[in-house]
Amino acid sequence: MLTVHDFETAARAKLDPVFADFIAGGARDEITVRANETAFGALRLLPRALRGSAARELGTTLLGSRASMPILLSPTAFHKLVDPEGESATARAAAATGTIMIVSMASTVAVGEIADAARAAGGPTAQLWFQLYIQPDLEITETLVRRATDAGCTALVVTVDSPVLGANERNRRNGFHDLPAGLRCENLRDLRDGESGHVRQIVMSPELNWGHIDWLREITSLPILLKGVLHPEDARLAVRHGVDGLLLSNHGGRQLDTVPATLELLPEITAAVAGRIPVLLDGGVRRGTDVVKALALGAAAVGIGRPVMWALAEGGEKGVRRLLELLREELDDTLALCGASGLNDLTPDLVRPAWSGRLFGGAVS
Numbered sequence: 274m275l276t277v278h279d280f281e282t283a284a285r286a287k288l289d290p291v292f293a294d295f296i297a298g299g300a301r302d303e304i305t306v307r308a309n310e311t312a313f314g315a316l317r318l319l320p321r322a323l324r325g326s327a328a329r330e331l332g333t334t335l336l337g338s339r340a341s342m343p344i345l346l347s348p349t350a351f352h353k354l355v356d357p358e359g360e361s362a363t364a365r366a367a368a369a370t371g372t373i374m375i376v377s378m379a380s381t382v383a384v385g386e387i388a389d390a391a392r393a394a395g396g397p398t399a400q401l402w403f404q405l406y407i408q409p410d411l412e413i414t415e416t417l418v419r420r421a422t423d424a425g426c427t428a429l430v431v432t433v434d435s436p437v438l439g440a441n442e443r444n445r446r447n448g449f450h451d452l453p454a455g456l457r458c459e460n461l462r463d464l465r466d467g468e469s470g471h472v473r474q475i476v477m478s479p480e481l482n483w484g485h486i487d488w489l490r491e492i493t494s495l496p497i498l499l500k501g502v503l504h505p506e507d508a509r510l511a512v513r514h515g516v517d518g519l520l521l522s523n524h525g526g527r528q529l530d531t532v533p534a535t536l537e538l539l540p541e542i543t544a545a546v547a548g549r550i551p552v553l554l555d556g557g558v559r560r561g562t563d564v565v566k567a568l569a570l571g572a573a574a575v576g577i578g579r580p581v582m583w584a585l586a587e588g589g590e591k592g593v594r595r596l597l598e599l600l601r602e603e604l605d606d607t608l609a610l611c612g613a614s615g616l617n618d619l620t621p622d623l624v625r626p627a628w629s630g631r632l633f634g635g636a637v638s
């Protein structure tokens with residue numbers, strides 16, 4: 274396994290095609306799925322020379338959580354679909370690497386158990402954040418927040434791009450609507466009478482509004498990040514509502530199709546928040562060069578979604594560990610080649626749009 278794409282190929286060869294489609298797929302025509310990756314390819318790096326340093330510092334602190342590198346595990350549901358140990362295996366790999374795992378509310382291992390696995394592998398400083406779909410029944414939401422807090426999660430990542438579930442036509446064609454027998458969304462156990470962990474229990478709530486964020490702000494002292502804010506005006510509103518950070522995300526193209534690539538939106542969103550809160554980004558990150566481009570344009574860190582599922586499918590805990598080490602190596606190598614000794618050296622002047630004839634007044638095309 275030498276690249277993220279190797280993991281993708283290996284996972285596809287191993288997995289039930291229905292599950293492989295669930296992971297790879299996106300909404301409708303998957304225009305945004307493709308745009309996320311393409312956007313990174315449309316930028317070029319412009320390195321500095323003769324700024325040598327023997328080693329690069331990759332570590333960073335995000336909202337009080339220490340991470341050994343600015344690459345987080347974005348929340349992905351249903352890890353037991355691809356590995357019998359599910360999120361526990363992922364958490365051990367993340368903790369051993371010293372990076373932050375954002376646990377999906379729709380995990381197939383309970384968040385407390387995931388935290389135990391993370392601490393067993395990474396010690397007491399292992400960092401987990403918890404992703405939340407605010408439920409219209411606020412009592413249920415409060416219970417979920419309590420479960421995450423009791424497990425030791427150090428931030429809440431509230432997904433706000435899902436007033437309804439994105440229309441994944443691969444899943445529809447494949448008839449994939451719920452977890453196979455024996456697997457459950459373990460965080461949802463014993464929340465409502467007579468139901469225990471069905472995916473359909475997760476209510477995508479079209480009524481969600483800023484009042485819900487204000488309410489959440491009242492009931493928890495954990496840092497709150499919003500995942501899925503795309504409009505710069507909403508980024509400004511987030512700051513006004515006391516949100517601590519943004520995860521700039523289009524859900525990997527799985528919600529509204531044809532929204533812009535997250536990388537494309539990054540300059541506008543960082544300008545809107547004007548340094549008041551950190552902006553993280555996910556969507557299409559597959560290479561160390563992608564991480565450097567996002568950080569140069571102002572992201573505090575990036576998240577990876579599908580690559581984690583592919584690596585877990587390919588090799589379980591070891592696979593995810595290898596994936597994270599690979600990306601760390603690529604990031605370190607890119608920093609060195611850019612003449613950067615740390616993340617603070619990554620500035621917008623290192624990035625420019627890919628060459629086009631227009632640079633020469635249209636003389637060359």
Ligand SMILES: Cc1cc2nc3c(=O)[nH]c(=O)nc-3n(C[C@H](O)[C@H](O)[C@H](O)COP(=O)(O)O)c2cc1C
Pocket residue numbers: 295296297309347348349350377378379404432500522523524525526527555556557558576577578579580582
């Ligand atoms: C299989 C899968 C499951 C996901 N589950 C969740 C989830 O439970 N909650 C959430 O907020 N985002 C979820 N996402 C979106 C990811 O958090 C992330 O935004 C996206 O995957 C990033 O793009 P990438 O896959 O290109 O790295 C999921 C994505 C995938 C591929």
Ligand SMILES: CC(C)CC(=O)C(=O)O
Pocket residue numbers: 350379438472475524527
């Ligand atoms: C609907 C969730 C359970 C999972 C999710 O967010 C996703 O598959 O993108």
